[in-house]
Structures are given as C-alpha cells and as structure tokens.
Amino acid sequence: MSGDDRPRIVPIALIQTRCGGKKEDNVARAVDGIAEAARRGARVICLQELFATPYPCQSEDHERFHDAEPIPGPISERLADAARRLGVVVVGSLFERRAPGLYHNTAAVFDADGAMLGIYRKMHIPDDPLYYEKFYFTPGDLGFRAFATRFGTIGVCVCWDQWFPEAARLTALAGAEIVFYPTAIGWIHEEKEAYGASQWSAWETMMRSHAIANGIFVAAPNRVGVEGRLEFWGASFVSDPYGQIVARASHADEETLIVECDLGKLDVARTHWPFLRDRRIDAYAGLARRWGDVPRRGCG
C-alpha cells in the first residue's frame, strides 16, 4: 500500500463463463476472454474456479484426476503467455497435479511480464452433496498470501474459502488490496426454489463483509450454466471496501465485468472505519482452537 490516499486506479476484469466438455475449447475461450478484457482496458484479469473443465466434483470419479496438470504445465503456460503478450496480470484457477496421488485446487498468479509470481492452494475444502471436493483436493499447505503485481498487491482465495473470515483477514494482513475469489457455486435444482435466494444472498453477504472488515476490494468471478444437477449461479461481482457492490453480473449469461478499483480508497476506508487499528491481537489465540476453550461462566 502506498500510505497515501491519492487515486490509484486499477481496472480489473472478472470472466464469467459456461464450460463445455472439451478442455482445449475452454482454455482457448479463456485466453480469448483475457485478450478481450485487456482490449477493454483491464489490467488484472481473473478467471473463475477450474475454468478449464466442467466442475469435476459432482461425483467421486477417479477419471477426473486426468483433468489435472502440473504447475507449471500446459494450461499455466498458456496463461503466462497471455499475460506476457497483453501486459496484464492473470489469475487462473487450476486442478493441480503436484505428485502422483497428490492433487490441489490451486490458483496461479502471473505478473504482466508473464512471470508466475506464485500459487495459492485452496485451504478450505468443502464436501457436500454434489461438491465432493475432499475426494479430489488435498487442503493447501501454503497458507494465505499476497502477490505484489505490477498493478497492485492482490490476494487469491478460492470458493469455499469465501465463507471463512479468517482467510480474508490473513490475506489482507499479508498486504492484499484486492482479494479475488475464483468460484464455482450453484444451486441444486431441487433446492433452488426454497433456498436459492437465501444461499446466493449468504454467499454475497459473506464476501461483502470481508471487504468491509478489512478495507479491501473483493472480486468474485463465478461460473454460469447448468452442469448435471447443478445450476451455477453466476452473479460475479466486485465489492468496494465499504461493502458496496460496484458491479454484478447476471445469473445465467456469459459476461466479463470490468471495474475500475481505486486502491487509493483503502487508506481512506481504513482510517474512517479503523478496524485494523483496534484488533485485539492479544485476545485471539482461541481462533486457532477447534471449539469451546473459552470459560463459559464466572463473574469476572
């Protein structure tokens, strides 16, 4: 962060797409989307979670491990190449084959010269009906990170991480000015009518709260389209550091959001809502416990 509050405008892009069955087609369309976003002025461009394939975790299917690739690998090199050619930062979400029998849900960050600044391995892994991710992905072992790109310091968390205030906080404390959340979340057909609005609202609310609590921009690209029993709900969005939605995509259409983020706002937000000033770091040890270690009674 610059330490002053002069405007520092960074145009970012979130690419919200459907995914077809052919990996090569999905990757080609992602690269085209990056080029189109760059033409429209974007300087930091984030793809949705696991953009190269249909969401692989609706069942526990060993065949799906064939979708994975090492990092660096063929797809990451395509993204690095796009970043270098276009002079933009690219965030891509990949099914990483780290070693035989060791797979991660990993985001890679490429600087505007094409260099890979680093990777983030999804730390919180869900496992729920139709989202059987614990079968596929080993939880990340790199912690929460920020990447100093040519256009600003960014963090990446992935999908399920978005429900954990700890992830956003640690990423912000690492210096991230914008936290990207590549996402693949959708409605289960038979739940949508009863719970769909509430589920989507909770999802957006959590990430808006991360923006507020940390005084950061939050940007979440989500996929669209129906795959099997899931209807991915799109609604990719960018929140400013006050939790205000600056832009939001539709629930069903392919769309690229381009949003100018003024990183000069961070210092303003954080001095007007001075939460970082007042955190009780002497009293947070219990956050590293699972449950119930705080005394429940007593007249202090």
Added chain:
Amino acid sequence: MSGDDRPRIVPIALIQTRCGGKKEDNVARAVDGIAEAARRGARVICLQELFATPYPCQSEDHERFHDAEPIPGPISERLADAARRLGVVVVGSLFERRAPGLYHNTAAVFDADGAMLGIYRKMHIPDDPLYYEKFYFTPGDLGFRAFATRFGTIGVCVCWDQWFPEAARLTALAGAEIVFYPTAIGWIHEEKEAYGASQWSAWETMMRSHAIANGIFVAAPNRVGVEGRLEFWGASFVSDPYGQIVARASHADEETLIVECDLGKLDVARTHWPFLRDRRIDAYAGLARRWGDVPRRGCG
C-alpha cells in the same frame, strides 16, 4: 447445544429506545420495557448499549465519569430484580466503574433467577469523531464469553465489536447460540445524506455475516433519537443462522422486537453450511499478529 435438531424455541426481545437526560427515568423505562417484553412472551431480553444515559462519548468530558457505577451496583441490581421477578434472562449494558480511574463499557447477564451469570467487558473500543470511547473505556480484559442461561447459551459483544469477525467467532466457539450486540450507533448529521445508507448497510451486513459464518442467531438492539450531533439509527434486528433478517425495527421509533429463535436450527445450519468442520486451525496463527507476517512472494 443439544446435539440434535429438534425445535427449541426461545422468544427473545430487543428494546430500542430514546434516552433522556435523567438516568433514573431511563432505568425506570428500561425496567418497564423488560416487564412489557416479558408479558409479550420474551424469555431473553436485551437492552441497547449504555441504556441508562444519553450516549456519553460525543466529547471528552470528565463529568461523564459520574454516570458510571460499579457492578454489582444500583442499576445492575434493578436489572437483577427484574430478571428474578419476571423469570427472564436480562442483558444490560452498563458504564462500569471498576476502580478509581478504571472504567469499562460492560454488559452484564442475569439469569432468570436474578443471579448475575457474569459480565463481558467490551474488547474493541472505537475512537472516531463524536465516538471518543478510548477516553472513557479501558479495553476489556475478560476475553469473549458465553453464558449458559436457563433459556439457552448466549454471548454478548458490544457495538464496535460487531465489526470484528474474530469477536463473533470466539463467542460462538465459546458456545453462544445467540450473540447479542447492544449498540449505540448513529449518523452524523452532515454525513447522513452522502454516506448514511452505506454506513447502515455495512453495519447490518457485518452482523449478518457473523450469523452465517458461525451458524448462530445475531440480535442487535440499537438506540434511536437525536442526541447532540448524532442521530442514532435504530434498525435493531435479529438475523437467523443463514443471515436472513427475521425482524427489523424502524430507524426512528421506540420499539420492542420480539422474535422466536429456534435454537434447534443451529445444528441444521452448521451441517448444511459446515464451516466449523473445515476451519484451518493449523493455519490461523497469523490472526494474532498485527500485520504483514505472511510471505508476499514465492512460487511455493
């Protein structure tokens, strides 16, 4: 928590009022409000922050320390008496005189037999124009707590705490099924038009996010009325564990919200949004640091 998901209905009340200049009148009206809420069926009743006086922190005025009282003390005994007579749990927010020159912003919890189960001393103390709380209140030294009352295990955080996900998380991990946030927040006249809607939205959003992230009920009574340069914005509310607003009071009127909270929903919420299952307690040590201890570059 009961460990099953059978309905366990607890009617709670939030009392949203104006405060006049006479402490005795404010206390009498609070006790009347508790009685009225109990008549209407409430079993856990929470008053707004520092209900006994006008908000004392709009200036740094040594005279205001005279408003404080020890706990136990005259006001806390009035609340204890009301709890015992009516058979209800009462949460009261008090300006605590702990020792000469040592003051806290403290909530006291009285069980339905009138016994004081304990106190919580506000951990996060704000200090902003017209909210000069650091002048008055020593930050709490009791940590985050839950109180096992006759009608459920509750937690209390106070106002500024509501912006810190850490506070809600630790209170939930201590076992709280409902977290109350006695509050005194309002608009500064000259900011209201430009920022008022955003400020109020951020405030409610943060607390809804605590409900979602922790699978708890959140209940925030806030004051109303104009005092000096502040217009307290009311809008007391209860959120269910999905972040849905179950009831919300107006911005300007005195009002008592009565809401039936089904504590049986907690286990349902937490198994359908299983965030407590997946917290990465091995990776949260950095939350007890102030800033920037996480590596910012590197290809992992």
